[in-house]
Amino acid sequence: MFENLLPALNDHNLPYPDTIHPIVVHxxxxxxxxxxxxxxxxxxxxxxxxxxxxxxxxxxxxxxIFIAIIFGQIEAGLAQAYDAVEPVLNLHTLIGWSLSGIIAAITAWRYVIRLRDPKKIPMSYLGVGLLLTILVFFQVYLGDELVWVYGLHTVPVVEAIKEGVL
Structure with missing residues (x-):
């Protein structure tokens, strides 16, 4: 019934030319x-x-990050994830949503620090920044794995799924 209202999907299984999530998330x-x-x-x-x-x-x-998550959710939903990719995609999604809250909380803390004294930050803030950096690198690793190992939204993988190979 509603299928006629939705745009057709292309070779990447997307309603637009290519993935937007990686562009915004970078x-x-x-x-x-x-x-x-x-x-x-x-x-x-x-x-x-x-x-x-x-x-x-x-x-x-x-x-x-909220814009990146919106496009990430859309593109993950259209990815036709096969069994091997699902654990990585689920972990990437969980960490992505978590990062949105973590980054928002750290930014709020940074705002309070800035209000109190814009010329100084505490060492504890640098420690949290280091932990955030490590978490971001892990999330990048998972995202790279989704594209370069599992081939989500790449033409050969989309075609293999349509042909029933995966």
């Missing part, structure tokens, strides 16, 4: 990692301008 990754680097350098060099750069990167990363 901004999030870059902003979070750059924010941590700016915090490190700003902390050890006492350069408060770098702390301001870090704050704005975390702010925009917080907004962007």
């Amino acid at each position: 901004f999030v990754i870059a902003m979070v990692l750059f924010a941590f680097i700016c915090d490190l350098i700003g902390y050890f060099s006492a350069n408060s301008r770098l702390l301001e750069v870090s704050w704005w990167n975390m702010f925009f990363a917080t907004v962007s």
Whole structure:
């Protein structure tokens, strides 16, 4: 009944030309990692301008991660995940949603720190930033595995699923 209202899916099994989630999520990754680097350098060099750069990167990363998750959920739903990929896709999804809350909470904490003294951050914030960086790298590993190992939304894998090979 509603099938006529939906756009047709292409060779990548998407209603638009290519995946959008990786494009948006790369901004999030870059902003979070750059924010941590700016915090490190700003902390050890006492350069408060770098702390301001870090704050704005975390702010925009917080907004962007929700956009990345929306497209990630759409694209995961259209991926026609086969048995071997499901555990990795489920873990990637769980960590992605968790990261949205973690990044939002860290950004809120950073905002409070910025209000109290915009020229300093505590060492504990750097420790949390390091843990966030490690978690982001693990999430990147899982995302790379979904594309480069399992081939989600690649033409050969989509065709194999349609032909019943996978």
